[in-house]
Structures are given as structure tokens and as C-alpha cells.
Amino acid sequence: DIDEAFRLLERVGLLHMADKRADELSGGQRQRVGICRALIQDPKLLLVDEPTASLDPKTSRQIMRLITELCRERRLAAIINIHDVALAQMFVPRVVGLRFGEIVYDGLPTGLTPEKLTDIYGEEDWEATIRKVEDEGEEEVEVAE
Template identity: 55%
Template sequence: MLKISQLVKRYGNGAPVLKGLDLEVPGDSVVSIIGASGAGKSTLLRCINRLVEPSSGTIELNGLTLTDLKGAKLRAARRRIGMIFQGFNLVDRLTVMENVQSGRLGYLPLWRAAMRRYPKEDIRRAYELMERVGIAHYANKRADELSGGERQRVGVVRALMQEPEILLADEPTASLDPKTSEQIMELLRALSREFSLPVLINIHNVAEAKQYTDRIVGMRYGRIIFDAEPDALDKDAMDEIYAGVPAEERGETDNVTPLRAQKA
């Protein structure tokens, strides 16, 4: 369970980017965050994993108050927060296996990581997860030889190798074609169920949010102004969330093909 209470983020003396947010994300649920550029979606995710320091408020993960942690305790807590990035954040010259094993860096002595001496159990687990997402046959291939969808699957496995208690995904499908985007969203949904893992996704494509997530949170100017099941996201709610944003920029495309019946 992720619990956020009265979260505020301000840069310098400027107006707050996040303005007293309250949000809960229970286990094995997929929650999407939507909103126009500048709404504060990415800042929210970065506050959760402490890549950005909140100005005030609290963030709790399974009873542990992340906003109270510093130093070694904060580094230990970050191991339990998996992050999936829009730009994949892979090391292109390394193999898929080496990129996946970087998810274990917080657990290994420095010398092991530097020499790439991965424990047998970590290698076994990596193969299991890569098999699950369909990339085990690429284990020894360089990351820069993969397609966008394959690279994002490497990013998903890397995050799972951390043994996370939550997955955060920042625009995970923005760099992908529509079909691959659907497959990645379905994969995240399936993994949430399999591992009883909460997933919080910052997403631009509203159609995908409605199709593949259990709940939609709408943000505008640093506040949450909508929080309900996808079916409740009607035209009035969209107009409030995206006031002044042209329809073609709202991510409301209807070309999402249901993939629930197939394994991602």
C-alpha cells in the first residue's frame, strides 16, 4: 500500500508544483495518472522514489515513511521501488542480461557489480522473468540491437529484479508504436496481478488508461481533481482535467484493441 498525505513540492520561491496531494494505491491495482503537461505527474513519481525531495507532506510504503529516511536507510528503501522509464534508461553497450542484473546493484557488494560476478540465484531469477516477458532468447544480445518494445521489456524485468513493493512507470509507452504500447500496458496489468504488486503509471494516452488500468487519477495544476474507476471518466471530467488543451493533444484515441484475452 502506497499512502501519500498532503504532499507539497515547491522549487525555490516559485508556486508549488504539487499542492497538498492525498493518494492511496493498494496492492495488485494499476492506477494511471493523467493530465496536461505541467500538471505535476512526473514530479509526483519522482517524489515517491525521492529523486525529487518533497517540500512537505508524507509518503508511506507498506507502513514505512519514505519521507523520513536519509542515507543508507533511504538507499535501502529505494531498492523496493521499481522504476520504468519512457526512454528505457538502458546501457546500450551491455547485454540484456547485464542490464537486467543492474536491478540487483543495491543488493550486491561493489566488487561483485564491478566484475559482473552475479550470484547464481540472481541469474536464475533473471532468466525466469525474461522468459515470462518473452525476451529470454535475447539474454546475450546488446541492448542497442533491440526494438523499442523489447527494450521496454528489459526495463520491466530490471525493475522486477529489485523485488519491488511498488512499480512506478513514467510514460512507459510514449516511445512505442500503438500495438506495442498495448502489449506493454497489458503486461504491466498482468504482472500486477501475478505479484500482488501496485503499479502507478504516468500516462498520456487516455484510451490506454481507460482500457488497462483499474483507476484513473486526473491532475491539473498540481492538484488531484479526479479519482475514480475508468468508466467514470466522462466528457465533463475530461474537460475539467484538460481545460484549454486541444482535443488532438488529450490522448483520447480510440484505436486500442482489447488484449485482455491474450497473454502479454
């Protein structure tokens, strides 16, 4: 439905870019088009693989906020594959952490302790990652309505 496609483009803030070629769009704009392409199919479940890969931090937050808002509006479940722990903690209600194909964590983002993160990813300074999320909090990011 062409009307629905234009409504979705407007919702993600890209209606003014409707006549542009894909190679003329930024990474964040391409991600938004990808979200529109998925939603136009009226899925029961949205599968999203690394939606913030190669995006700057502000655009990453915009994309994650957009995905969560659209899923809430459409009562749509989503499975989001993301390796950015801070973004996951800011935007998702549940985290399933896998290591070598096995579930090693299934719970709230707030339950991701340094020990759990080490179980999932291996050694790293997870205290700094957790502090970053607490310091940044829920920053307001503009997304077209």
C-alpha cells in the same frame, strides 16, 4: 539472482535476446527489459513513467497488458504515469487525474467523461477518444507466458 533474471526475460518474451546489447533492442523490447530490471528488485510498489512513450499502438497495448498481468501475478501495486487516455481506460482499475499538481479526478476509468478530461487536460475532442476506446474494446494481444 541470475535464474530469476532469466525467468523474467522468458516471461516477457525476451529470453532469446538475453545476449543482445541494449542498443540492438527495439523500443518495446527496451521497455520489457526495464520492467524486468524493476521486478528483479522485488519492489513493494512499481512506479512506471510513460511506459508506452514512442511505441506503436500494438506494442503499447502489449506493454500495458504485460505490466497489468505481472502486477496481478505478483500481487504488486503500480502507479503508472500515462497520458494516453484510451490505454488508461483499457488497462487500469483506477485513474487519478492531476492538473497543475492538484487532483481533479480520482475514480474509475469509465467515469472519465469529456468534461472530466477537459478538467484534466484542457480543451480537446474527448468524445472521439471515448468512442475509440468503446470501439476497440479488449483486443487480444500476444504476450509471452
